Amino acid sequence: MAAHMRWGLLQLLRARNKCHIRFPEQIRNSHLSQCTTRSSRGLQSHRRTAGATFFSMRHFSIQTQDTPNPRSLKFLPGKPVLGSGTLDFPSPSSAESSSLARVLFEIEGVKSVFFGPDFITVTKADEDVEWTDIKRHALDAITKFFESGDPITTGTVNNESSISEDDDEVVSMIKELLDNRIRPTVQEDGGDVIYKGFEDGTVKLKLVGSCTGCPSSSVTLRNGIQNMLQFYIPEVDKVEQVEDEVDEINAKVFSELERKLQE
Numbered sequence: 001m002a003a004h005m006r007w008g009l010l011q012l013l014r015a016r017n018k019c020h021i022r023f024p025e026q027i028r029n030s031h032l033s034q035c036t037t038r039s040s041r042g043l044q045s046h047r048r049t050a051g052a053t054f055f056s057m058r059h060f061s062i063q064t065q066d067t068p069n070p071r072s073l074k075f076l077p078g079k080p081v082l083g084s085g086t087l088d089f090p091s092p093s094s095a096e097s098s099s100l101a102r103v104l105f106e107i108e109g110v111k112s113v114f115f116g117p118d119f120i121t122v123t124k125a126d127e128d129v130e131w132t133d134i135k136r137h138a139l140d141a142i143t144k145f146f147e148s149g150d151p152i153t154t155g156t157v158n159n160e161s162s163i164s165e166d167d168d169e170v171v172s173m174i175k176e177l178l179d180n181r182i183r184p185t186v187q188e189d190g191g192d193v194i195y196k197g198f199e200d201g202t203v204k205l206k207l208v209g210s211c212t213g214c215p216s217s218s219v220t221l222r223n224g225i226q227n228m229l230q231f232y233i234p235e236v237d238k239v240e241q242v243e244d245e246v247d248e249i250n251a252k253v254f255s256e257l258e259r260k261l262q263e
Helices: 002-014 099-105 131-148 169-188 217-232 245-262
Strands: 034-037 045-049 052-056 062-066 072-076 087-089 110-115 120-124 191-199 202-209 238-241
Touching: 062 131, 072 131, 099 110, 099 120, 099 131, 120 131, 169 191, 169 202, 169 217, 202 217, 217 238
Parallel strands: 034 052, 202 238
Antiparallel strands: 034 062, 045 052, 062 072, 072 120, 087 110, 110 120, 191 202
16 A cells, blocks of 8 residues: 555646645645735835735736745746745855845844745844835845846755755655655745755755744644655655755854844
8 A cells, every 4th residue: 555655746846836835724824815015116106905006017026925925025027036946055255146036135033044046035133123124125126136137146046956866766755845745836835845865764844935933933844844745755754944054154153233223
């Protein structure tokens, strides 16, 4: 029975169809809302409806969307950002490869920046910081960048978890599930999940984008990702969140800076 299920799963995943298995609805933030904002240097007028603001413009429109993380906001420019894959900028020092990320970090209150296939996630430093100014400056920066025609990045993009010849069947199935079922769902919420390893029954994952510091990230790991992997792959005992060494250093430096500013 187990062998039959494993064979069926492999055939399903490798078909790479467009029907994504969704996490249980309660895992997703029930108050996820969407606000459409249109921004342009040719800005002329705006009107308000329930839950959204619409700006009439001449050339360019950007949609903003809330995420399960109250500190993160998702910007959708209506055109490809990376096209495929994701790229995380956890601190200003990591943004050397992208002029857009550098400009976004210049906005007061911005803690991190994240690029997806067709979206940009901006995370603010503190919940007490109002989105109003950050959003206005970010919309202007994104609009000017896309009008400039400059490359979005010169850095390495996190694409699909490449399956190598050295991967055994279990690792290959983990990567297939992540890339075809889990990552697309997480990216819809402005984040991503990066495979970092599998050891002694533990799948090691790095959460980036809106997932970083999100109050519901532990629930997503445990009730969403872990349960799905365990259901299809009995060899998986648990899922563990990990960080790169440079991310841990950046987090400590930022925390120390916040502490000094509060004194």
